[in-house]
Amino acid sequence: MEKTFSLSLASRRPRLDERPLEKRVGLIILATDHTTEPDFRRMVASERIGVYVTRIPYANPVTPENLRAMQPQLTTAAGLILPDEVLDVVMYSCTSASVVIGDDQVTAAIRAAKPDVPVVTPTAAAVEGLRTLGAARISVLTPYTLETSRPMADYFAESGFSIDRFACLGLTDDREMARVGLDELIAFAREAVAPGSDALFISCTAVRAASVAARIEDAIGKPVVTSNLATAWACLRLCGDHDHHAQFGQLMTLPLAGA
Structure with missing residues (x-):
């Protein structure tokens, strides 16, 4: 049975909001990570704050050498989070790698793709x-x-x-x-x-x-x-959420200096 119908174009282009959500948190997490995304969904994501994730190649075991091997991938990983769009904060979710690579080096690698963005490391x-x-x-x-x-x-x-x-x-x-x-x-x-x-x-x-x-x-x-509590706290405060979230622990009731 032949169906007949017509397609029509709306009379005008839709008006667009500046952003789908007011604030954007970018996460760079390990390919093997089971925990950061659930934690950030629970503690950070809201109708106001969006959490956007990319994964970085990583191979066990957890050794200083394997942790350090992630450094060359950080810039590419950061660039894959909403390309060409501004983020309010980027968090690299590996504590031990932040130590062996260095907080400053992690920040520099991420800012090579996302200039001037606030960078949070677990350390x-x-x-x-x-x-x-x-x-x-x-x-x-x-x-x-x-x-x-x-x-x-x-x-x-x-x-x-x-x-x-x-x-x-x-x-x-x-x-x-x-x-x-x-x-x-x-x-x-x-x-x-x-x-x-x-x-x-x-x-x-x-x-x-x-x-x-x-x-x-x-x-x-x-x-x-x-x-993850420390990084969630820092990301929330940098996104302007200064509420007390006492259910997550004492830290979540306190301000972040300079936020």
Whole structure:
């Protein structure tokens, strides 16, 4: 049966909003990352803030050499996030790689594709978060081996923190790091924190610690900063969200200096 119909063009071109969403957060995450996107959907994305993701090639195991190998890909990855459009912030979601590559080098590589954009790394955000909480003495929990953890210990010591205790889980695959159970994270956090520390930092964007940060704070009686909690906090504040999100932990109730 033959169907007949006509097509017609609207009488005018639609008026366009400047942006579909008011603010844009770009994420550069590892090809193997299971955790950053769910965390940012839960803590950052909203009707006002859009989260736009690209993935960067990465191969396990987690070693300084494999982490450093991502550096040449950072500019290309940043350029793939809404090409030729302005972003309000770009976050590179790898804590240990930010240490071995360097915060300044990560920023320079991203800005080669997105000039002048504010860049957030988990390490710099964690330092800012710990300082905002007033922490001088810290304990640290990482999922890494001792080899991968040593540069991170040096990073936080050089940033001015006294490290009371530094505990490592000894894992080498970030996909396994993402599978550490939430109750296990709370148990290891209890073991990792020293009585005299002002706060606990839990490293790695693969680890699901941000989802239980408030529970860990209740368990240890101290503020907790995790990689994804710190970056989500920084991205929210840089996008003009200054609300208290106490359900995510103490850090999310505080301002970001200069935001």
